[in-house]
Amino acid sequence: MSTAVVSDRQTRMYIDGNWSDARDGRTHAVVNPANESVLAEVAFGDRADADRAIEAAAKAFPAWRAASAYDRAKVLKKTAELMRERSATIARTLTSEQGKPLPEATAEVLHAADTFEWFAEEGKRAYGRIIPAANVTKRHYAIKHPVGVVGSITPWNFPAALPSRKIAPALAVGCTIVSRPADQTPLTLIQMFECLADAGLPAGVANLVIGDALAFADALFEHPAVRKISFTGSTRVGKELIRRSADQVKRLSLELGGHAPLIVFPDADVQQVAQAAVIGKFRNNGQVCIAPSRFYVHEKIASDFTEAAVELTRNLKIGNGLEAGIQVGPMIEPKALEKTAGLIEDARSKGGQILTGGGKSSRFDKGYWFEPTVVREVNGSMRLMTEEPFAPVMPLLDFSKLDDVIAAANNTPYGLAAYVFTNDLTIATRMAEGLEAGIIGLNDPVPATPQCPFGGMKESGLGRELGIEGLDAYLETKYVSVGLRQG
Numbered sequence: 486m487s488t489a490v491v492s493d494r495q496t497r498m499y500i501d502g503n504w505s506d507a508r509d510g511r512t513h514a515v516v517n518p519a520n521e522s523v524l525a526e527v528a529f530g531d532r533a534d535a536d537r538a539i540e541a542a543a544k545a546f547p548a549w550r551a552a553s554a555y556d557r558a559k560v561l562k563k564t565a566e567l568m569r570e571r572s573a574t575i576a577r578t579l580t581s582e583q584g585k586p587l588p589e590a591t592a593e594v595l596h597a598a599d600t601f602e603w604f605a606e607e608g609k610r611a612y613g614r615i616i617p618a619a620n621v622t623k624r625h626y627a628i629k630h631p632v633g634v635v636g637s638i639t640p641w642n643f644p645a646a647l648p649s650r651k652i653a654p655a656l657a658v659g660c661t662i663v664s665r666p667a668d669q670t671p672l673t674l675i676q677m678f679e680c681l682a683d684a685g686l687p688a689g690v691a692n693l694v695i696g697d698a699l700a701f702a703d704a705l706f707e708h709p710a711v712r713k714i715s716f717t718g719s720t721r722v723g724k725e726l727i728r729r730s731a732d733q734v735k736r737l738s739l740e741l742g743g744h745a746p747l748i749v750f751p752d753a754d755v756q757q758v759a760q761a762a763v764i765g766k767f768r769n770n771g772q773v774c775i776a777p778s779r780f781y782v783h784e785k786i787a788s789d790f791t792e793a794a795v796e797l798t799r800n801l802k803i804g805n806g807l808e809a810g811i812q813v814g815p816m817i818e819p820k821a822l823e824k825t826a827g828l829i830e831d832a833r834s835k836g837g838q839i840l841t842g843g844g845k846s847s848r849f850d851k852g853y854w855f856e857p858t859v860v861r862e863v864n865g866s867m868r869l870m871t872e873e874p875f876a877p878v879m880p881l882l883d884f885s886k887l888d889d890v891i892a893a894a895n896n897t898p899y900g901l902a903a904y905v906f907t908n909d910l911t912i913a914t915r916m917a918e919g920l921e922a923g924i925i926g927l928n929d930p931v932p933a934t935p936q937c938p939f940g941g942m943k944e945s946g947l948g949r950e951l952g953i954e955g956l957d958a959y960l961e962t963k964y965v966s967v968g969l970r971q972g
């Protein structure tokens with residue numbers, strides 16, 4: 486089967502308006518997780534390349550900031566238009582390097598395009614305010630400024646959506662940016678940068694650096710021109726970035742790990758919820774920060790729900806995401822497979838009962854495949870319950886009382902997403918108010934959308950992306966107090 490075709494230009498970084506090789510000529514192989522073939526050798530930069538990109542962003546900042554929000558919006562809207570026009574090609578690239586089925590990849594590219602369009606418009610509404618003064622001889626204003634040069638770091642699981650949540654709002658308000666994709670999935674972001682370049686973005690406003698994560702982080706933290714770092718990734722690395730940010734008091738936005746509960750009350754339609762739960766769980770193989778990863782089902786319907794969920798999981802169609810009808814692709818890399826196998830072994834050894842799946846798949850000669858898995862007899866001592874699994878595993882638990890399930894759901898350092906299925910308004914309201922999570926899906930397994938705030942409480946992050954909050958993340962508030970001449 487043909488995978489994505491990558492041109493020469495589509496293996497390069499984009500620095501100061503030029504498609505660039507690494508200074509020392511180093512390259513890095515991008516591998517298709519479905520068949521282990523090498524898709525492309527991409528430029529792999531070092532600290533000097535990162536510094537070059539930061540300096541280009543710093544040089545471009547004054548003119549981009551001075552442009553009107555309406556002119557900036559034109560470039561961002563054109564970018565969205567080009568991404569939509571090229572979505573079939575970009576989605577094939579995304580599936581080839583990341584593994585998710587083509588319909589999911591297409592939806593992701595279109596979501597990223599929508600994000601560009603939404604922030605293009607919202608950038609026109611970066612309002613300040615006039616504040617009534619207590620003293621009649623004074624006037625007070627709060628005005629908004631772009632923070633300056635931004636560094637963006639993103640993981641491999643959503644290589645189009647996640648960078649768009651940083652690049653679009655940053656550019657909309659007049660910041661410039663240096664963006665680094667994960668090693669596993671740089672090709673999608675390269676093709677998005679082609680859209681930005683073809684939309685007429687001035688040189689240096691957005692730069693793409695591929696390369697060593699630590700060298701890139703050093704450049705961002707040590708270069709005084711960088712005023713803000715926006716990171717999506719694990720809580721472990723996020724904590725490291727908080728520590729490192731102290732030296733120059735760099736502003737941080739952190740979108741970190743999650744361990745979302747999905748809670749089903751007895752009035753819900755069991756078949757419909759099982760369907761939603763299976764879709765939510767096995768989307769992108771469970772490698773989703775907001776994936777439900779603990780399923781609390783009311784004891785009255787637990788047995789019916791289990792039967793339905795196991796049946797639906799067994800029937801999921803696994804294979805190369807470029808093939809028609811595929812619902813679950815490969816995992817991203819061998820490390821992810823090993824981690825998932827370890828979680829299952831741990832659960833088994835502590836009394837977990839595997840109802841379907843439970844191991845690496847032997848259906849394929851090559852690639853990184855794990856069978857979608859359902860486990861019951863789950864308890865709090867299992868790694869599945871204490872670590873973010875990021876895996877195609879559905880652990881089933883039951884409950885009887887609302888207060889107990891809220892306490893169990895909140896009993897984790899994470900607080901990113903939570904899902905509740907019920908048609909009872911009182912239960913829904915009490916759950917939405919009681920759950921410690923930044924995103925609550927009430928009868929909605931896929932809540933992310935550009936106009937609504939996305940982000941976590943507790944160790945799941947700092948700040949929010951998307952929505953008006955996601956624009957504010959790239960703005961400084963400046964307070965101006967005016968003393969009037971007397972007489």
Ligand code: NAP
Nearest residue numbers: 639640666667668698702718719720722740741742743774
């Ligand atoms: P990760 O190990 O934290 O890596 C994320 C990104 O940071 C990658 O680009 C990685 O580069 C880079 N990185 C690694 N160590 C770094 C360091 N010390 N300094 C600076 N950058 C560093 O996360 P992952 O395992 O790839 O991604 C999955 C995690 O992301 C999960 O925890 C998931 O929940 C979280 N996530 C959160 C959200 C959200 O919106 N809250 C969305 C998606 C994913 P390499 O390419 O070299 O690895």
